Amino acid sequence: MTTRLVLEGLSKRFTGRGAVHTEALKKLDLEVRDGELLVLVGPSGCGKSTVLRLIAGLEEPSEGRVLLDGEDLVRVPPQARDVAMVFQGYALYPHLTAAENMAFPLEMRGVSKVEREQRVREAAAIVGLGDKLERLPSELSGGERQRVAMGRAIVRRPKLFLFDEPLSNLDAKLRAELRVELVQLVRRLGATALYVTHDQGEAMTMADRIAVMRGGELMQLDTPRTIYERPANAFVAGFVGTPSMNMVSVADSPRVAGLTLGVRRGATCGFRPESVRFVKDGADTANPTEGVRLEGRVVLVEPQGAETFVHVDGEGFVVRARVEGFGGPELGSRVVARVGAAELHWFDESGRRVEPLA
Amino acid sequence: MSLRPTRTFHPYAMLAPTLAVLALFCLVPLGVAFHKSFFAWDLLTEPEPVGFGNYRALLASGELGELIVRTLAYSVVVVSASLTLGLALAVALNREGRFYAFVRSAVFSAYVVSWVAVALLWLWLLDPQAGLIARVSKGLGLTPVDWLGNPRVVLFTLAGVTVWKITGYAMVIFLAGLQDVPRSVLEAAALDGAGPWQRFRYIVWPLLRPTATFVATTSLILSFQAFDIVRVMTQGGPVRSSTIFVYAIYEQVFVNMRVGRASALTVVFFVLLLGLTGLQWWLWRKSADSRVAT
Numbered sequence: 001m002t003t004r005l006v007l008e009g010l011s012k013r014f015t016g017r018g019a020v021h022t023e024a025l026k027k028l029d030l031e032v033r034d035g036e037l038l039v040l041v042g043p044s045g046c047g048k049s050t051v052l053r054l055i056a057g058l059e060e061p062s063e064g065r066v067l068l069d070g071e072d073l074v075r076v077p078p079q080a081r082d083v084a085m086v087f088q089g090y091a092l093y094p095h096l097t098a099a100e101n102m103a104f105p106l107e108m109r110g111v112s113k114v115e116r117e118q119r120v121r122e123a124a125a126i127v128g129l130g131d132k133l134e135r136l137p138s139e140l141s142g143g144e145r146q147r148v149a150m151g152r153a154i155v156r157r158p159k160l161f162l163f164d165e166p167l168s169n170l171d172a173k174l175r176a177e178l179r180v181e182l183v184q185l186v187r188r189l190g191a192t193a194l195y196v197t198h199d200q201g202e203a204m205t206m207a208d209r210i211a212v213m214r215g216g217e218l219m220q221l222d223t224p225r226t227i228y229e230r231p232a233n234a235f236v237a238g239f240v241g242t243p244s245m246n247m248v249s250v251a252d253s254p255r256v257a258g259l260t261l262g263v264r265r266g267a268t269c270g271f272r273p274e275s276v277r278f279v280k281d282g283a284d285t286a287n288p289t290e291g292v293r294l295e296g297r298v299v300l301v302e303p304q305g306a307e308t309f310v311h312v313d314g315e316g317f318v319v320r321a322r323v324e325g326f327g328g329p330e331l332g333s334r335v336v337a338r339v340g341a342a343e344l345h346w347f348d349e350s351g352r353r354v355e356p357l358a
Numbered sequence: 359m360s361l362r363p364t365r366t367f368h369p370y371a372m373l374a375p376t377l378a379v380l381a382l383f384c385l386v387p388l389g390v391a392f393h394k395s396f397f398a399w400d401l402l403t404e405p406e407p408v409g410f411g412n413y414r415a416l417l418a419s420g421e422l423g424e425l426i427v428r429t430l431a432y433s434v435v436v437v438s439a440s441l442t443l444g445l446a447l448a449v450a451l452n453r454e455g456r457f458y459a460f461v462r463s464a465v466f467s468a469y470v471v472s473w474v475a476v477a478l479l480w481l482w483l484l485d486p487q488a489g490l491i492a493r494v495s496k497g498l499g500l501t502p503v504d505w506l507g508n509p510r511v512v513l514f515t516l517a518g519v520t521v522w523k524i525t526g527y528a529m530v531i532f533l534a535g536l537q538d539v540p541r542s543v544l545e546a547a548a549l550d551g552a553g554p555w556q557r558f559r560y561i562v563w564p565l566l567r568p569t570a571t572f573v574a575t576t577s578l579i580l581s582f583q584a585f586d587i588v589r590v591m592t593q594g595g596p597v598r599s600s601t602i603f604v605y606a607i608y609e610q611v612f613v614n615m616r617v618g619r620a621s622a623l624t625v626v627f628f629v630l631l632l633g634l635t636g637l638q639w640w641l642w643r644k645s646a647d648s649r650v651a652t
Contacts (some may be wrong), residue, residue, distance in 0.1 A: 058545050078548040091546035095564045108551035120480070152550070 003069060003159045003192040005032040009063035012050050012216075017189070021283075022073045026216045027064070032194055037186050039195045039207035043239070047216040052162045055194065068159060073093045079108070084153035085162040085264050090145045092137040096232050098148045099124070099133040105156045123155040126185065137178040143174045150182070151333045154189060161186070161193040167202070179206060206226070212236045219333070226244045234351040237270045243309055245270045248292075267354065268347040271335060273309065275343035276321035278329055294319060301331050312337065388628065393620035401611075405618070412622035421606075422626065428513060429582065429602040435517035436524070436581040437574055443521065444528025444573060445566070449558070451529070452536045462533070465527035473523070473586035480519045481506075481591050506592055509599035516587055516600055524580060528573045535569030536562070557645065571642045581633060601629050 012025040025047040032038045039305045040048040053059040055066055057078035066073045073081055084105070090100050091218050099120050106116045124130055124346045126145040137145055146166060153161055166182070167175045183206050197203055204224045212219040212227065212235075220232040231237035237245045247270045269291065295316035303326055310321045310328050312335060321328075321337060329335045363369055395412055399405035427488040439487070451462050483490050484505040492502045505515040539562055547557045585604040588594060594601035594609060599611065609626065612619035 054501075056545075056549055058548070077553075078545070079551045079553050081549070082548060085546065085549050087542045087546060089540070089542055090543035091540065093543060093561060095543070104547070104552075105550035108556060156551075 001034075002034040004034055005131065005146050005160055005192065005194070006065075006067040006068075007031070007051070007055070008053060008065040008067065009090060010051070010066065012047070012054060012059060012064045022104045023216050023278060025061075028216075028218055030166070030211060030221065031220065032192055034192055035133050035190050035192075036208045037193045037195060037206060038209050039197060039203040040213060041197055041200055041203035041239075042213035042219075044198055046213040046216075048198075048213050049164055050216075052194065052196050053214075055160070056083055056162055057081050057241070080160040083162060084156065084158040084160070085164065086146075086149045086153050088165040090137070090149045090169075090255070090281065091144070092148055093147055094137055097134050097136055098129060098144075098151075100205065101148050102133075102151045103157050107151060109156065119155050120151075121188065123151040124187075126154065126183075132205045139169040142170050146170065150185065154185070154191075154225040159192065161191050163195040164191060164195055168197070169229075175202075179298075182206070185209040201242060204240065212239060212242075216238075230268075230353070231345065232353050234268055234347040236352075237345055241272060243273050243322070245272050245304070246276075246319045248317060248319075268343040268351070269347060270344055270347065272340045273320045273322035274317060275339045276312075276337050277339070278310075278319060278321070278323070279338055294337045294339075296335065296337075298331050298333050298335060301328070361369050373534070376497075376637075390626075391621040391624040391628075393454075394617055395625050397618045397621075399617040401617055402615070402616040403604075406604065408618065412618045415619065416622055416626070422623075424598075424608055425601065425603055426630065428599075430521075432513055432517050432584065433578060433581040435514060436520045436584075437577045439517070439521040440525045440528045440577050441570060441573055442450075443525045445570070446527065447529040448532035448536055449562075452533055462529070466530055468523050471523070476519065476523050477587040477590035477622040480522075481588075483531050484515065494607055507596060509596050512592055512596065512600045513602075516584070516591065519587055519591070520584060524577055528577065531573050531576075532566065532569060535566045539565050571638070575635075575638050578634065584633075 001089075007028055008029040010025060010028040010030075011023070013198070014022045014024055016022055016131055028047075030038075030051075040051060042048050050059065054061050057073065057076060068081070068083070068131060075235060093104065096104065100258060102120045102123055103116045110223075120133070124133055127150050129144065129147045130153060132140060132144055134320075137148065139147065149166065155318070159317065163182075167178055170178065177283075179202060193207060199279075207224055209222060210224055210227050212222045214235055220227055220236045227236060227240055231240065231245075238247060247268055249268055269292070276294075290323065294312065294314050296312040296319070300311035301312045302309040304309075306324055306325065308323050308328050310319060310323060312319045348354050363380040394405070396407060396409060397405035398408045398411065408432060447465055451458050451465070471479075482488075484492075485493050486504050486507065488501060491505070495502050503511060506512055539600060543561060545559055547561050552560060583604060585608065588605040589599055589608070594605050603623070604627075607620050607623045610623060612615045
C-alpha cells in the first residue's frame with residue numbers, strides 16, 4: 001500500500017471580531033511522498049498546525065484541496081478519513097484505561113473483541129507500554145501518556161500519521177529519548193507522516209524533508225542538509241541552526257569585506273557560527289578582498305562541553321562563533337576573525353537568496 | 359507555621375454563628391416537630407398527648423402511602439425531565455455566537471423568576487377558556503385538555519411547569535460540565551472514527567456523569583420542596599390529586615389546624631429525605647470511585 005498526500009492551493013482564513021480576516025494559510029502546495037517523514041517547522045502562528053487540522057478534517061479549508069491517494073478529502077468528515085493524529089496534550093480519554101484508549105479506534109470501526117485485544121497488545125509492545133495497560137491516563141507519567149497516544153495512532157494502521165508537537169509537553173531529556181523512538185517507530189512501520197514542531201532541532205534530526213513555514217506561507221521545502229547549507233531566504237537561514245546564523249546588513253558594517261561579489265548594496269550577508277575562524281593578528285595572510293574580516297572584543301563565552309560559543313562585538317554588531325571543545329579566545333580579549341567567501345550566504349533586499357557570481 | 363489552634367475553643371467559636379443559625383432554624387424546629395408529633399393540638403386549646411396516635415391515623419387512612427407515591431411520581435418526572443432536557447439543551451446550545459448566547463439566557467431566565475410568578479403565568483396560560491394554550495389547541499382543532507382540572511393530568515402539569523422553570527439551571531450546570539471536556543479529546547475521538555453520536559455516548563456522557571449526579575441531587579431536593587406552585591395553582595386538588603408532601607404538611611397546620619398530624623408528617627418526610635440523600639450520596643461515591651481521580 002502506498003500513500004501519497006498532496007495539498008493543492010490550500011488556504012485558510014479565520015474571521016475574527018468585526019469581520020477581520022486572519023490568513024492562517026496562503027495557497028499552500030505540498031506533497032508528502034510514500035513512507036516519508038515530513039516535518040513542518042516554523043515559529044508559532046506560522047500556520048503549521050492549521051495544515052494538520054485541515055488534513056485531519058478538524059477545520060475546513062477556505063480554498064484548495066487535500067488529496068490522499070488521489071481522493072479529495074475536503075468534504076469527508078474526520079471520522080471517515082483514514083488519518084491518525086497524535087496531539088500535543090495527548091488528548092487521551094480520561095475515563096478509559098491505556099488499553100481501552102488504544103482499543104477505541106478499533107471499537108469504532110467494529111473490529112471484534114478478540115482482534116482488538118490482540119492488536120492492542122502488539123501496539124503496546126511496539127510503543128513499550130506492556131505492563132501499564134490497565135492504568136488510567138491520570139496514573140501514567142507524561143512519557144507513558146505519550147506512548148499511549150502513539151499506540152492509539154498506530155493500532156489501526158492508518159494511511160497517514162499526523163503529529164502535532166507531540167513531544168513539546170515533555171522535559172528535555174525525555175523529549176530527546178522519545179524523539180529517537182518515534183523516528184525508529186515511523187521507519188519500522190514504513191509510515192507516511194507529517195510532523196509539526198516549532199523546534200528546528202527536532203526538525204533537523206527527524207525529517208526526511210523539512211518544510212519551513214512563516215506567516216502562512218511555505219518558505220522552503222527540502223532535505224535537512226540543503227535547508228541548512230543552502231537556505232532559500234534570510235528567514236530560513238536565521239531560523240534553522242543553533243546558535244542561529246550571523247546576519248549582517250552590508251550597508252551598516254564597513255568592516256564586512258566582499259562587497260565586490262556581485263551583490264547589490266543594502267543586501268544582507270549571512271554566515272554560520274562554525275564558519276568563523278579566529279586568526280592571530282598579523283598572521284592574517286588571506287586576500288583582504290575575499291570573505292569577511294572581523295575585528296572585535298569577546299563579550300561572552302558559552303562553553304557547552306564539546307563546543308564553545310564565542311560572542312564577538314565588532315563595533316555595533318555581535319557575531320556568534322563556534323569553536324571546538326573549550327578552546328578559543330578568552331573573555332575580553334581583542335580578536336581578529338575571518339570567514340571564507342565560499343561560506344557566505346547572500347540575500348537580496350527582499351530576503352531571497354542570491355548566488356554569488358563565480 | 360502550625361495550623362493547630364492555640365486555644366481548643368477557637369475553632370468552635372468561629373463555627374458558632376453558623377452552628378447557631380443551623381440549630382435555630384433546623385435542629386430546634388425538627389426537635390419541636392418530633393415532640394409535637396405525639397400531641398393533638400389545634401393551635402388554640404392546650405396540646406393533648408396522644409402517643410403514636412398521629413402516626414397510626416396517617417397509616418390507617420392510607421393517606422401517607424398515597425402522599426409518598428404522589429410526591430415520588432412528581433419527583434421522578436421533574437428529575438428525569440429536567441435532567442434530559444437540560445442536557446439536550448446544553449449540548450445543542452454549547453456553541454459560540456450571539457444567537458446561542460441569547461437562547462441560553464432566555465432558557466435560564468425562567469429559573470430566576472419567582473415560583474409564585476411562574477405559577478400565576480402558567481395559571482393564565484393553561485386557563486381552559488381564555489388560556490393561550492386552550493385557544494391554540496382549539497384553533498388546531500384539538501380537544502382541549504383540562505390541565506389543572508383533570509385529576510389524572512394535574513400532577514404532570516405541575517411537574518411540567520416545574521421542569522419549565524428549573525431546566526435552565528440544569529442546562530447551565532451541564533454547560534459548565536461540557537466546557538470541561540477538552541476539545542482535543544473530542545477531536546481525537548473524531549479521528550479515531552467516532553461520529554457525533556458515538557462521541558457523545560462514549561466520551562462526553564461518561565465525563566459528564568458526576569455533573570449529572572449533581573444536577574439530579576439538586577433537582578430532587580427542589581422537587582421535594584415544591585410548595586408554591588401547588589398552593590397557587592391547585593391548592594392540592596382536584597380531589598387531593600396534586601397534594602404533595604410539603605403542601606400536605608401546610609394543609610394540616612393552616613387548613614385543618616392539626617399541628618400534631620402535621621408534625622408527624624414532617625418527621626416521616628425528614629426520614630424519607632434522609633434515606634434518599636443517603637442513596638444519592640452512595641451513588642455519587644460509586645460513580646466517583648469508578649473514575650478514580652482524573
